Amino acid sequence: MFQLFNPIWLFAITALSIPVIIHLWNIRPGKVLKVGSISLIQAASRKSSRSLNLMDVLLLLLRCLLLLLLAILLAQPFWTQNIKSGKLKGWVLIPRENIHQVYTAFKFRIDSLTNAGYQLHYFNNGFAIADTANFKTQADSAALNPVNNWAMLKQLSVQTPSGLPLYLFTVNSLNSVAGAKPQLNLNLRIQTYTPADSTVKWIQNAAITNNGIKITEGNSQPNGTTFSSTVVQATEQRGSVYQININSGQASVSYKNDTVNKAVNIDTATLQIAIYGDKGSDAQYLKAALDAVKQFTSRKINIQVSNTEARIPGLADWVFWLREQRIPSMIARNVSRIFVYEPGKVQNTNTWLDIDNNKIGLTKHIVTESNGETVWKDGFGNCVLSLETGPKQQLYHFYSRFNPSWGDLVWSDAFPKLMLNLLTDYKTDSIRDKRKVDDTQLLPTLTADNTIVAGSHAIRKTDLSKVLWLALVLLFLIERMLAHRTKSTENYG
Known part of the structure; x- marks a missing residue:
């Protein structure tokens, strides 16, 4: 069944009147008739006429179809299909990056759901089915950027059957949400945990002062992120946790025996x-x-x-x-x-x-x-x-x-x-930010009843935006080719 997320955009179909008016308002020049002499032709009163002729019907139809497809695309179309859920009770979703920690924290709950017929999926793009034979022993992989839970849940609302029970097990980090809280039609439950590496310390910046080198450190924990400053001398190497280096005339500071964090350049300018x-x-x-x-x-x-x-x-x-x-x-x-x-x-x-x-x-x-x-x-x-x-x-x-x-x-x-x-740049990047967020804040605004249980039939929703974009591009190319051919015919034919 064909449905629309924002049917109000269908009012844009009224724009179809524009190409129709342009094609109808076609003032054709009069024809010139060559004669040998006009001496026997009686003078007649000058008359002008204007005809509303419909020309280039195929070009008109293409332009109308372009505007129609654009209006439907703005209305965000999708195709719904009734499917049999069979023995599938629901989905269990786990981020691939933290799969070991998640399973360790919720082992009993996840095993109970999978044994009851819930299907295990990765909470990543595409929501691929996890390898149930090996996922319990898989190691975590450090992600370059944390997963944006809200953006991922928006994709989930389109790719999962309506009313299907969903269980999401993920971290409670504040950096896992970004943007405005979405309103979604999902039968969703979320359980979170605090990661093992919930505390991190780093050098934020360093600058030359009148008293020495002022080093600002950042410290992020689940309950908040703080910054503190320490003044050290350039010659203070022994017994210090910092190491001052000079490379190509540029001074930098780093932690001793630290192979993870990069050295921070010392600002010597005014x-x-x-x-x-x-x-x-x-x-x-x-x-x-x-x-x-x-x-x-x-x-x-x-x-x-x-x-x-x-x-x-x-x-x-x-x-x-x-x-x-x-x-x-x-x-x-x-x-x-x-x-x-x-x-x-x-x-x-x-x-x-x-x-x-x-x-x-x-x-x-x-x-x-x-x-x-x-x-x-x-x-x-x-x-x-x-x-x-x-x-x-x-x-x-x-x-x-x-x-x-x-x-x-x-x-x-x-x-x-x-x-x-x-x-001063006191902003914390998303990887270092270890602040936690409450489960109720992490949960999006749910427009569906959370107590709904999927029956023997469910609804699969397929987004049609990509298909319409492809059709728009093809129609636009055909329209341009036809318009150019029509113009050439008028000029030379």
């Missing part, structure tokens, strides 16, 4: 920060927060405040553009990280900025469409700061202001900390 704003404007509040960051980190940071574009250094690492007008292209091209005030309509509000359990009051915000990835958001979910990442540049769009009339941000104790997080 961080150049330029703030552009009007006199007595928001720049003074930002300058105070950055001075606190400079004092806390002991890094070599040069902060320059200016209200003249010509005084902004061309080799600045950061530019904070605290003006309403657009940043000049000359500055934007030469700076790798830019923080700009986003222009737009100002609207009063009564909410807060919630970052790291710090609720900071906001009374105004800019109403406009956000660009890039959301970094900060308010209590209503509106974007306050977004990041647009390019190949050589990071552009931060700020939908508020560093001004007391816009909220409590500049008076908050968390303000310098927020600036520190922007200036």
